[in-house]
Amino acid sequence: MTAAEKGRTPLMAGNWKMNLNHLEAIAHVQKLAFALADTDYEAVEVAVLPPFTDLRSVQTLVDGDKLKIKYGAQDISAHDGGAYTGEISGPMLSKLKCTYVAVGHSERRQYHDETDDVVNAKVKAAYKHGITPILCVGEELSVREAGNHVAHTLAQVEGGLKDLPAEQAESVVIAYEPVWAIGTGKVCGAGDAQEVCAAIRGKLAELYSQDVADQVRIQYGGSVKSGNVAEIMAQADIDGALVGGASLDADEFVKIIRFRDQ
Ligand SMILES: O=C[C@H](O)COP(=O)(O)O
Numbered sequence: 001m002t003a004a005e006k007g008r009t010p011l012m013a014g015n016w017k018m019n020l021n022h023l024e025a026i027a028h029v030q031k032l033a034f035a036l037a038d039t040d041y042e043a044v045e046v047a048v049l050p051p052f053t054d055l056r057s058v059q060t061l062v063d064g065d066k067l068k069i070k071y072g073a074q075d076i077s078a079h080d081g082g083a084y085t086g087e088i089s090g091p092m093l094s095k096l097k098c099t100y101v102a103v104g105h106s107e108r109r110q111y112h113d114e115t116d117d118v119v120n121a122k123v124k125a126a127y128k129h130g131i132t133p134i135l136c137v138g139e140e141l142s143v144r145e146a147g148n149h150v151a152h153t154l155a156q157v158e159g160g161l162k163d164l165p166a167e168q169a170e171s172v173v174i175a176y177e178p179v180w181a182i183g184t185g186k187v188c189g190a191g192d193a194q195e196v197c198a199a200i201r202g203k204l205a206e207l208y209s210q211d212v213a214d215q216v217r218i219q220y221g222g223s224v225k226s227g228n229v230a231e232i233m234a235q236a237d238i239d240g241a242l243v244g245g246a247s248l249d250a251d252e253f254v255k256i257i258r259f260r261d262q
Pocket residue numbers: 015105177181182183184185221222223224242243244245246
């Protein structure tokens with residue numbers, strides 16, 4: 001049974017990473033909106049995660065033209081304000097009407113030493129300010145080769161959601177992104193991705209309840225393209241995609257969003 005059949009609206013999100021300035025962002029979102037004009041946004045949710053410097057421009061465009069495309073940030077500070085040079089707070093993102101924020105992306109874990117405790121604090125900061133976190137989890141190649149990918153990923157899920165009440169956990173989005181498949185062109189086999197995503201749902205049932213587990217949307221991320229998205233989205237426990245490189249090409253991202261036609 002697919003996500004939609006289970007009542008979970010698929011979420012196709014584009015993580016632009018450190019790409020596109022604010023002018024390019026406007027052009028890109030306009031192109032997406034135009035190409036998606038006949039899209040049933042009740043059947044598929046579309047979001048973009050631009051760099052912080054683009055958010056005001058994207059907000060102005062989305063608000064001004066009443067676009068159905070949602071947007072969010074790629075990170076959030078665990079702190080609400082104060083002497084934290086370079087950080088962006090939940091109140092700032094909330095003021096810009098961000099719907100989502102990616103938390104614990106592997107590039108943050110790898111290059112900024114974010115631990116599960118830091119990720120957990122950021123998940124809580126997001127909820128505190130009405131922003132839905134996209135909690136990113138996934139194993140490095142060495143972990144998969146050692147056969148520890150499921151345990152490793154579930155520990156990140158548990159760490160990221162620590163002490164989070166069920167009323168919040170039920171709306172979290174979890175993105176399973178095997179690190180070795182990010183930006184490498186090596187997509188994780190759909191069956192392999194399903195194995196981990198099913199285990200994540202099982203962990204949610206154990207931590208909370210089956211009801212909560214059934215509501216949570218679990219995305220797959222890692223070299224998603226129009227050519228592989230249909231097979232990925234056909235998996236029972238995969239409810240969307242977190243797309244990096246391919247989301248920078250509007251035509252390709254539109255094809256990914258239209259995964260049912262691929
Ligand atoms: O957040 C997105 C992921 O890191 C996937 O990136 P990618 O689609 O370029 O492999």
